[in-house]
Amino acid sequence: MSVGIVMLVHTALDRAEQVARHWSVAGCPVVIHVDSNVRRSTYNDFVRALSDIETVKFCARHRCDWGAWGLVAGSQSASELMLSEFPEVRHVYLSSGSCVPLRPVQELIDYLAARPRTDFIESATTADVPWTVGGLSDERFTLRFPFSWKKQRYLFDRYVEFQRFLGLKRKIPPGIVPHMGSQWWCLTRQTLSAILQDPERETYDTYFRRVWIPDESYFQSLARLYSTNIESRSLTLSKFDFQGKPHIFYDDHLQLLRRSDCFVARKFWPRADKLYRAFLSDPDGAVKMAEPNPAKIDRIFAKAVERRTRGRPGLFMQSRFPNDGWENGVTCGRYSVFQGFSDVFEDFETWLAKATGTQVHGHLFHPAHAEYADGQKVINGAMQDSAASRDYNPIAFLANLVWNTRGERQCFQLGPDDETAPMWFLSRDPNAQISVISGAWSVPLFKSNCNFAELRSEAARLQKLEADQLDVLRSPYTKARIRIWTMAEFIEAPMEPLQSIIDEMGQHSLRRLSEAPKMADLTGFGQFLQNLKNQGMHPYLMGDFPVSPPGMNQQNPPRKPYLVQ
C-alpha cells in the first residue's frame, strides 16, 4: 500500500467507478474529487455505488472549469485527505476518471517502490516549451485572468490586451520560478506534504489563483522548491493536439496501447468497451518490468497534428482548400514543362520518354483536347481529355494530374497556342521545371503549306501570346525552375541544354545521353523569317538567324556533333 490514487472526476461516472474499483482491488487507496458541476443526485448515486469499498474516499468538491483554479483546489483537497487518511501511502498519483492503467497495478507499485524518493512531474520553464496554446507563455504568470477562456473569450482577450496596453505586471512571489508541464503527476509524500503545509501556501495560492491554467503550473513550480529528485516526465501517457485538447483512445488503439508499456493512459473514450474490458480485467501473469515506451503512439498523434496543420502538399479537396501561398507546396510532385521542343525536334516526345522513363504527354492544354501520353482518352484518376472540362478549371486540372500520378514524373508540352494553361500557377510552383525555346512555334508555320498572308497573321498572333507567357515566366514572383533560350541560341548547341535539363530531372540514368532527338530540317528558315520581316511583321523571339545560307565562297561549316562528351 505505497501508492495512493487521487482521481479528478467530472463526467462518465460509471467509467470512473470501474477505474476506482480497479485501483482499490490492487490495493491502492483512492480519493475522488467530483466536480461540483455534477448534479447532487448523480453525485450521491456515485458515492453510494462505491460505498462498499473502505479505501475509497471522497473529498470536498470544487467547481472545475477548464483553465481555472478549481482543478488545483480539487487536487489539494484530495491530496490532503489522502495524506491524512492513509499514512502508509508513499507516492500520490494524480489521475482522472478517464485515466486507465494499462499495466497491472502491481507493476506500478513495484516501479515506484524501487524509486522511493523520485517525484514524477513534468516541469519545464516557460521559455523552453512549445505548447502554449492561445499565444500566452510568460504572460500566463504575469497577467491576471479573471475571465474564462472557454466561456468568456471576448472579455478574456480584451482584458489581456488592456493589461498589455497599460503594461501591468504581477509580481511573482519570491522564490518561485514558473514551471509548466502535464497536469498528471506522481509526487512523494515528502514533496507533496511540503507543498501543502508550506507556511507561505496562502501567498502561493493567492498568486496562482489568477494564473492562467494553474493546474499545469502550480504543482510543477512548487515541486521545484522542495523536491530532491525530480524526474521531469509524466507517468501518464497523454497526448495533446494542436488545440491543446487531449487525444482520445478508442478500441482500435488496443494493440498500440498494449505495446506502449505505459502505466496509465488518458483519455479513453467512455464507450470504448473493448479497451476498458481489456485493461481493467487484470491480465495475470503478464508481468514485465519494461520502461514506458510511448514513441509509437507519439508518432501517430504527431502525424495527426501535422495532417491537421500542414496537410498533404498539392492536395485540393473538400476539407483542404488553401489560400494562395499557403499550400505548403503548390503541387505534390515534380514535373517538367517543355515549350518549343516538340517543334524543333521531330520525335521529341518519344525520345524524352525513352531517355528519362517518365510519362510524356503532348500539349495538355491544346485548344482541341488534352493530349495525354500514348493518345489515351482517359488517364489516372479518370480524368478525361475534354477541353471544356479542363478549361473549366485549369488549375484543378493540373493539380489533379500531378496528384493522381504521384510517384511518376510527368512531362508535358506547352505552346503559345495553349492559352488556357495556368501560367501563373506554373511559374509559382517550385515543383515545375519549365524549359522554353522561344520562337520555336515558327517552325511548324515554316513547314506548313498556307498562304503567306495567313502565316503572317498567325505568326504575329503566336508571337504575342508567347511574349505574354514569357513575361509571366520572367516575373519576380516565379518559383519554378525556368530556362529560356531563343531558338537561335538553342540550335547552336542543342545537346548541352538537353543534358542539363535531363540531369536535373534526376531520373535513374547516370550515363550521358547517347541518342539525340532528330532535329527538324531548318534549311531556308532564315529566309522564311526574313520574308515575315519583309511583310512588316517583326519576329524577334527566335533570336537572330542568318538570312541566307553561307555565301558561295565560304565553306559549309561542319555540322556540330550532337554528342557532347
Added chain:
Amino acid sequence: MGFWTSYRLRLQRRRWLVRAIRKRRELNGIADRTSAIKKSDILLFSTLRNEHVRLPFFLKYYRDQGVDHFLIVDNDSNDGSLEYLADQPDVSVWHTRKGYKRSRFGVDWLNWLQLRYAHGHWCLTVDPDEFLIYPFCDTRPLRALTDWLDASSIKSFSAMLLDMYPKGRIDEQPYQPGQNPLEIASWFDSGNYTMDRNPLYGNLWIQGGPRSRVFFPSEPEKAPALNKIPLVKWNRRYAYVSSTHMLLPRGLNQVYDEWGGEKASGILLHTKFLDTFTDKAAEELHRKQHYAASVEYVAYAEALKDDPELWCKWSEKYINWRQLEILGLMSKGNWA
C-alpha cells in the same frame, strides 16, 4: 463580408425558417415516435419517393453506425415505402403529396422537422442512396465521431458525394432488397474533381466524377454539385439552403481549412446508379420535379439512350475508408 451582406443572409435564413414553418402543414404524421427521442440521440433525416427496395439496407446500415432515430418524409410513394417505414420501431414518418420542387427539393420539409425535433442533436441528413463513410468508420461508431467533434467544438462535418457505379451496364445486375448496393456499384472516379469557393455562402463548390465525365463532358458547369455537409450539431436557428450543399449561418460551411491543413471529412457513397436508375430517370424526367428543370435527368436520358458505361479503365474499386483517405478524397484531420 460587409455588414449588409451578413444582414441579408440573416434575413434569408429567417425567410427559409418561416417558409419551413409554413410548409409543416403539408406533412401528415403517419407514425410519430418522436417522443422516444432521448437527449443525446443521433437523428437521421431523409426525404424519399418510391425507395422501398433500398430501405432495408439503408436502415440497417445507419442503425449499425449508431443512428438512434430516423425522421423521414415520404413524398407520395406508391411502392409500399410508407407502410414499411411506419412499421419500423425507430422510424417516424410523415407523408405528403405536395410537390418536391415547391418544397425546394424537400429542404423545407426537413428544415421544419429539424427545427422541431433536432435542436441540440447531432443530425444526419442523407438520401436513401447515400451512405456515410467517415474516418475509422470500420472500428468506431458514429457517436465516437460526434463526441470528438463536440470536444473539438466543431459543429458541422463535410462529406463529399462520391458517385458509385457498376462495371458494365447499369442494369446488368438487379438489386435485391437488403443487399449492399456497393456489391454492385463498387467503382468510382478517384481524381477528377474540381472545386471553387462560393463567395456568398463560404462553402466549396465541388464538381466532377462520372456524372460530369459521361453526361456533361462539354458543359462541365452544368454537372451536379458534390459538396455536402450532412452531419450537423443542429440548432433551431440553422437552415439548409440548397439540399445539404450549404447551410446558414455561413460559419457552418467552413468545413475546409484555408491555411494548408486538412480538416476531418468523410464521404457519402452515392449508389444512385443501380438497375433502378433507368426507371427512376424516366419517371423524374416526366415529373420535372428536380433541380434546374431536371437538366440532370435530361442529360441522363440523352446519354442512357446510347447505353453508356460509366466504368472506365482508370475507375477505382472501393475497398474501405483508408483507401479514400489515401486518394485524398477524405481526411482524418487530426483525429487519430
